[in-house]
Amino acid sequence: RKFINQYETLKELGKGSFGKVKLIKHTETGELFALKVFNKNVLRKKRMGTRNMLQDVEHEIRIMKQMDHPSCIKLYEVLDSPDYHKLFLRLEYCEGGHPICTENLPTDPLPEAAARKYFRGLLDGLDYIHSSNIIHRDIKPENLLLTKDGMIKLADFGTGQVLEDGNDLINKSAGTPAFTAPEACVEGDFSGKGADIWAAGVTLYLFVHGKCPFISNNLVQIFQMIREDPIEFSPTLSHNCRDLLEKILEKDPKKRIQIPDIKNHEWLKED
Ligand code: ADP
Ligand code: MG
Ligand code: MG
Numbered sequence: 001r002k003f004i005n006q007y008e009t010l011k012e013l014g015k016g017s018f019g020k021v022k023l024i025k026h027t028e029t030g031e032l033f034a035l036k037v038f039n040k041n042v043l044r045k046k047r048m049g050t051r052n053m054l055q056d057v058e059h060e061i062r063i064m065k066q067m068d069h070p071s072c073i074k075l076y077e078v079l080d081s082p083d084y085h086k087l088f089l090r091l092e093y094c095e096g097g098h099p100i101c102t103e104n105l106p107t108d109p110l111p112e113a114a115a116r117k118y119f120r121g122l123l124d125g126l127d128y129i130h131s132s133n134i135i136h137r138d139i140k141p142e143n144l145l146l147t148k149d150g151m152i153k154l155a156d157f158g159t160g161q162v163l164e165d166g167n168d169l170i171n172k173s174a175g176t177p178a179f180t181a182p183e184a185c186v187e188g189d190f191s192g193k194g195a196d197i198w199a200a201g202v203t204l205y206l207f208v209h210g211k212c213p214f215i216s217n218n219l220v221q222i223f224q225m226i227r228e229d230p231i232e233f234s235p236t237l238s239h240n241c242r243d244l245l246e247k248i249l250e251k252d253p254k255k256r257i258q259i260p261d262i263k264n265h266e267w268l269k270e271d
Pocket of ligand 1: 013016018019021034036073091094095143145156157158
């Protein structure tokens with residue numbers, strides 16, 4: 001593998017649970033990239049669910065290497081620090097930030113036309129990875145990035161999982177409580193493509209309401225709310241937007257709308 005010396009760091013783009021994402025410039029060509037930095041010794045010691053975080057990064061790399069789609073962040077190469085203690089993912093740089101700021105919720109909702117545009121991009125990305133039998137398991141606005149032209153890209157495949165032949169579900173969910181699907185909120189939880197679709201629905205709900213449908217700092221309580229409580233919608237939503245949200249945020253994964261029918265929904269056909 002190559003080393004990182006040929007790039008210079010310009011600024012920090014984001015902080016994750018693991019470390020940092022930086023903006024870098026190729027010294028010779030001036031090309032800009034995002035660099036996701038991992039400290040291998042730290043990752044080895046951290047455990048989330050069944051795998052340690054270094055194994056998560058190995059999944060992230062394996063999955064991203066397979067992907068090639070305009071709605072998914074591109075991984076260009078994996079680099080080492082000269083002492084081999086750090087691992088770097090050189091990624092396509094998205095300079096447009098996130099579709100909605102979630103640092104201080106509630107926030108101002110997006111107009112439906114903007115939400116629709118972002119949701120279309122999210123759906124294209126999901127459709128592509130699901131067709132490749134990959135599930136993301138942490139769909140939420142922080143993992144959606146915008147190019148300078150306002151196109152959505154799916155990012156952060158650290159929780160990604162390849163579904164093995166004939167298996168539609170895996171028995172471990174991952175991700176963020178407020179975006180967790182009802183079927184993944186229980187012991188021995190099951191996560192699959194449907195859970196990504198639910199999380200995309202929570203993301204759309206957040207776009208048009210400025211907050212998530214279920215809010216609690218208590219994990220047991222929020223999982224119970226997700227499984228049992230009805231969802232409240234803003235009275236100002238259009239009929240079509242509400243109808244689509246109700247079909248995606250269907251608690252029974254067997255009855256939940258799937259991507260082809262979402263794409264054909266009236267709300268997505270509007271301008
Ligand atoms: P984590 O796995 O820790 O959540 P992410 O891959 O989601 O890490 O990156 C953390 C943050 O860094 C993102 O939410 C985003 O703000 C920023 N970021 C990540 N990748 C890029 C990129 N390719 N271009 C611009 N910003 C990025
Ligand atoms: Mg992330
Ligand atoms: Mg991650």
